[in-house]
Amino acid sequence: MNCKRFEQQIWAYLEGQLPSAQAQAFEAHLQACPRCQRQIAAAQATYRALRALPRHRAPENLVAQVRHRMAQPSARPRVDWARVWRRVALAPALGLLTVAVWWGWQAQQPNTPINTAAEDPTESLVELHEQLEVADWAPSPTPSYFISTGYTR
Amino acid sequence: MFRETVSLSGSYVAVDTLSVEARLVERAKAQDEAAFEQIMNLYADRLYSYILRMVGNATDAEDLVQETFLRAYQGLPNFDGRASLGTWLYRIATNLCIDHQRRRARRVPTVSYSAHDDEDGEATEWDFPDLQTPNPLDAALNRELEAVVEEAIGKLSPKLKTVLVLYDVEELSYEEIARVLGIPIGTVKSRLNHARTQIQKAVAAYLSDAPVPTRAPSVK
Numbered sequence: 001m002n003c004k005r006f007e008q009q010i011w012a013y014l015e016g017q018l019p020s021a022q023a024q025a026f027e028a029h030l031q032a033c034p035r036c037q038r039q040i041a042a043a044q045a046t047y048r049a050l051r052a053l054p055r056h057r058a059p060e061n062l063v064a065q066v067r068h069r070m071a072q073p074s075a076r077p078r079v080d081w082a083r084v085w086r087r088v089a090l091a092p093a094l095g096l097l098t099v100a101v102w103w104g105w106q107a108q109q110p111n112t113p114i115n116t117a118a119e120d121p122t123e124s125l126v127e128l129h130e131q132l133e134v135a136d137w138a139p140s141p142t143p144s145y146f147i148s149t150g151y152t153r
Numbered sequence: 154m155f156r157e158t159v160s161l162s163g164s165y166v167a168v169d170t171l172s173v174e175a176r177l178v179e180r181a182k183a184q185d186e187a188a189f190e191q192i193m194n195l196y197a198d199r200l201y202s203y204i205l206r207m208v209g210n211a212t213d214a215e216d217l218v219q220e221t222f223l224r225a226y227q228g229l230p231n232f233d234g235r236a237s238l239g240t241w242l243y244r245i246a247t248n249l250c251i252d253h254q255r256r257r258a259r260r261v262p263t264v265s266y267s268a269h270d271d272e273d274g275e276a277t278e279w280d281f282p283d284l285q286t287p288n289p290l291d292a293a294l295n296r297e298l299e300a301v302v303e304e305a306i307g308k309l310s311p312k313l314k315t316v317l318v319l320y321d322v323e324e325l326s327y328e329e330i331a332r333v334l335g336i337p338i339g340t341v342k343s344r345l346n347h348a349r350t351q352i353q354k355a356v357a358a359y360l361s362d363a364p365v366p367t368r369a370p371s372v373k
Contacts, residue, residue, distance in 0.1 A: 011346055042357035046349060049295070049302045049356065050321040058201035059215055063193045066222045070186065077184070077229050 001029040006036045010043045174238045182229050189229075192238065193222050199323065200246050206318045207250040208257075209307050217253060221246045236332055243325070243333045247315055254311050298359065305355035313348035320345055 006029050012018050013026050030036055069075055174195075180188035200221055205214035224245050225232075232241060306314060319325045319333065320341075331338045 007350075008346075011349055038357075042360060043349075043353050045298065045360065046302070046353040046356045049298045050317070050349070050352065052295070053206075053299060053302065053322050055198065055322070056202040056205050058197040058218060062197055062201065062215060062218060063190060063222075066193060066219050066226075067186070067190060069219065069223055070189075070226055075223055075227060077182075077227050 001025045003029075003033060003036055003039075006030070006033070007039060010040060011047075014040075014043060014047050175234065178229070178232065178234065178238055181226075182232070189226055192225075196239070196242055197222075200242060203243070203318060203323050204246055204250055206303075206306060206322060207247075207311075207314060208253055213253060217246065217249050220249055224249075237329075240329055240332045243319065243323075243329075244335075247333060250315075251311055298356065301355055301359040302352055305352045308355075309348055309351060313344050313351070316341055316344040317348035317352070321349075 006026065009018060009022065009026055013023060018026060030040060174192070177188045177192050177195075181192060197218065201214055201218045204217045204221070205211060208214055208217065221242060225242055228245075232238075236244070306317065309317065315334065316330060319330045320327070325333070327338045327341050330341045334341070
């Protein structure tokens with residue numbers, strides 16, 4: 001470990017956050033380096049001083065003053081209508097977006113009828129599978145296979 | 154680490170405290186002013202102490218705490234409870250402090266240290282007090298040291314100061330500070346290191362001039 005690395009790890013070491021292997025390397029460097037011994041002494045004093053800083057107490061009448069201000073009509077709680085509208089508007093907007101994406105995706109599908117919602121989608125898959133089986137047995141792809149799957153060269 | 158178990162209310166019974174706070178928030182949302190007053194009593198000292206260190210002026214700090222509570226009161230209908238009450242209040246207070254410092258900066262030019270100021274890399278020769286063994290002389294030195302640290306905190310840039318005060322003084326966790334400031338935890342740690350290093354330089358300069366050399370450092 002060099003001094004730069006030592007400085008980078010100094011706060012983690014003081015807080016006990018260094019893994020043991022790194023802590024051992026840190027301490028080994030500390031033993032051998034007078035400069036870093038001075039560094040850690042200053043860091044340690046800083047750390048303790050920061051943690052010992054007093055907390056200030058609020059003035060006695062602070063809460064009473066806020067309560068007085070709360071009684072003013074202008075201080076009443078208010079709903080952020082802009083935020084509410086943003087949320088209300090978001091749901092239908094997302095719905096429209098979903099429909100638009102779905103419609104766009106459907107429109108890109110080659111020659112597949114869109115109005116198949118009433119049918120069981122597994123039925124068309126079964127049909128397609130059966131047609132593929134027929135195609136496997138046929139010596140060459142049949143015209144009906146190309147037509148029914150919408151395949152084009 | 155104990156820190157993870159301590160809620161913003163500073164209590165070790167974090168779960169109970171949070172549920173109490175949640176009930177108070179619900180009551181306050183239903184226009185129960187007594188509940189909001191309890192919330193204020195819970196947080197007045199902590200917010201005042203935090204804001205005072207941020208702005209360095211008691212009158213301004215009092216005004217800003219009042220404004221924090223008023224904004225919280227007005228904004229309660231919009232508080233959805235995704236953040237804890239404490240996180241929300243510290244966020245309001247922090248934003249007010251930043252606005253206040255911007256206004257003040259426009260009026261009076263202030264010195265702000267960047268994260269990499271004073272990188273001279275050279276150590277000076279000094280001894281340091283053993284802060285573990287209290288005696289009258291050390292106590293006096295500690296009071297001086299406290300003043301040095303407070304002054305150095307006052308000179309930090311707002312970004313560094315916010316993180317340092319929230320972590321080292323207010324004892325929020327990295328995660329809580331990240332939520333208050335809306336920044337990644339890694340940024341919180343980085344800013345904290347820079348801030349502490351700047352305070353450390355002020356402390357080192359003070360210790361190099363300190364009149365009383367004492368014992369060798371106890372590392373931990």
